[in-house]
Amino acid sequence: MTDQLTPLTPPPDGPGPGVPAPSARRLPRALTPFRHAAYRRLGSALVLTSFGGGVWVVALVWEVIRIGGGASALSVVSTAGAVGVVLPALLGGVVADRVPQKLILLVTTSVELAGMALVAVLSFADLTQLWHLAVVAFVAGMAMAFYYPAYSAWLPALVPEEDLLAVNGFEGMVRPTIGQAAGPAVAGAVVGAASSSAAISVAAAAYLAGLLVLALVPLTAVRRELPAAEEGAGGGARQAVATALADIREGFVYMVRTPWLLATLLFASVMILVIMGPLEVLVPFLIKDQLGGGPGDHALVMAGFGIGGAVGSMVTGSLPMPRRYLTWMNLMWGVGCLPFLLIGFATAVWQVVAAAFVVGVLFSAPMVIWGTLLQRRVPPELLGRVASLDFFVSISLMPVSMALAGPISDLIGLKATFAIAALVPGVVAAAAIVLARLPADELAHPLRDAD
DSSP states (O other), X not given: OOOOOOOOOOOTTSXXXXXXXXXXXXXXXXXXXGGSHHHHXXXXXXXXXXXXXXXXXXXXXXXXXXXXXXXXXXXXXXXXXXXXXXXXXXXXHHHHTTSOHHHHHHHHHHHXXXXXXXXXXXXXXXXXXXXXXXXXXXXXXXXXXXXXXXXXXXXXXXXOGXXXXXXXXXXXHHIIIIIXXXXXXXXXXXXXXXXXHHHHHHHHHHHHHHHHXXXXXXXXXXXXXXXXXXXXXXXXXXXXHHHHHHHHHHHHHHHHTOXXXXXXXXXXXXXXXXXXXXXXXXXXXXXXXXXXXXXXXXXXXXXXXXXXXXXXXXHHHHSOOOTTHHHHHHHHHHHHTXXXXXXXXXXXXXXXXXXXXXXXXXXXXXXXXXHHHHHHHSOGGGHHHHHHHHHHHXXXXXXXXXHHHHXXXXXXXXXXXXXXXXXXXXXXXXXXHXXXXXXXXHHHSOOOOOO
């Protein structure tokens, strides 16, 4: 091993990974990961940073408005953040497979905290300029690109395999409830009562608290054997680039040679391409132009989607892994898009809210299975790179979908566009299941643990 760190040792207040706690059977399945001290700390850090991130997103919008910016200015900041995420997305997986993941999380969280603190100081001093916000958004986006694969690759070192489904269920609940509901709600209240400067400070304080808790999680070694030629090699810039490219290539080769992974990622690419634009871009116009609603109605729809996601994540995390996990996962995604048909033909806002709730449930539930599947079936030495490929697929086609949604709806109409979003994923999901022979694969590689 290049890394000389010792494996995670059992903390004094609980058994380590792989060692069942005496009280494990008494806990609901969704709570079993919290019997491990390491995950209690990591989960707490996730809650704090998710809350801070939710506050930051809203506070940043109002900081743009405070300095006199409009929609175009906000677009510049948002685009800078998106570009920051996409550019190093694949490199993030390479680093996650070579550097202790805790160190990566500490650095990325510190970078985001520094950006928030800088903007807060500039805002209080009334010195903020648009380029300041764009640069901070770009750097924060880059930090996120390194954070996600490192976090995903770290989890299997902190909790045993049988708890990973519950972990992913909990995290799937935290992001919509804390990150997309509680955080923005607090930000709106603080901006209204005080200022965007104060809201940014709240975000920074939450990140600082999350960083301090994260520092308490035990450091674990990288679960990868590096070639002997790389041990202690100095190399240089050219060697570093060549090594990184070789690592990325190794991740791509594994993806191409692994039918269940390739088929699911290809299906997910199509699904994201056809649904994200209608969900993010067209729903507000449908509410305004066809249903006579306003911003409050749009907020209800997005809340329905978020609550559905939280419910789907927690229910899935509370149940055993399905025996037919690949089939169920892809079918839930495919069938979960059918409510877009109701959205396109809705005659009242409540119908859109109900449909969005169902989409949220059936979009997030298989995400819990997917995260667990990656963590259990991908070799540990490749997990960071495969997670970064997954992350890249998820984010790279979102802007394309959003850019195409408007022109396509102008060409064929809103109803037809929503019909495509509803029907195409189901067809592609069925094709992926059949062509990649997923039923045979999942039976040959069972993941269901004994109850």
